[in-house]
Ligand SMILES: [Fe+2]
């Protein structure tokens with residue numbers, strides 16, 4: 001097997017295990033996106049339903065592969081890039097049809113398509129090794145903004161899918177949406193301040209600690225909603241309870257990244273960062 005260093009992605013991040021975990025996480029996520037699309041397409045478009053099914057099978061095959069390898073070689077990396085690019089093009093083509101009102105009967109929000117396309121693009125950027133901005137602090141805040149936007153939209157999708165009679169859960173979700181909207185705004189503000197390349201920026205540490213608390217609460221909310229849905233104790237228009245488990249896993253991924261960010265940020269605290 002070729003040494004994957006030749007691909008370039010390991011030049012930036014030395015921990016191969018972490019890279020493999022990242023790839024495994026996203027391949028499963030993208031496979032599930034294909035399923036959610038398939039479940040939401042109208043029955044008079046068997047061509048698109050079949051195409052979504054082919055993407056599900058493609059990513060299932062890739063998942064089987066990445067689960068079995070210790071390192072991603074160039075051939076597999078190229079295969080992943082091709083598959084993700086094709087899925088992005090498919091998602092974009094569906095989104096285009098939806099905003100042009102040419103996919104009547106679809107049970108998919110246009111914003112859901114935009115949301116899952118954004119996730120695929122995020123993964124593609126990672127695969128291409130351009131995910132990290134040149135300044136590590138800006139990169140952290142950009143990553144926080146990305147995930148906060150995804151988390152805010154998750155809540156919006158949950159609100160849109162809960163049965164109107166689920167008043168208590170809806171009230172909780174609405175309050176959480178306001179909270180995450182504000183957090184997203186703050187992350188974007190901090191990101192623009194970080195462009196001034198401060199030597200220390202300890203307010204970001206406090207913000208990251210707050211995020212750890214809020215995202216943990218949101219993660220638990222999603223986990224509880226998933227359990228309720230699986231037990232058929234939740235009234236909703238969810239296509240499958242898997243959607244709630246999917247968004248819970250994305251919150252857990254964000255939490256893992258936040259813990260790592262906090263470790264980096266506290267390491268920098270008090271010792272001025274090297275200017276790049
Ligand atoms: Fe997703």
Ligand SMILES: [Fe+2]
Nearest residue numbers: 119150247250
């Ligand atoms: Fe998501």
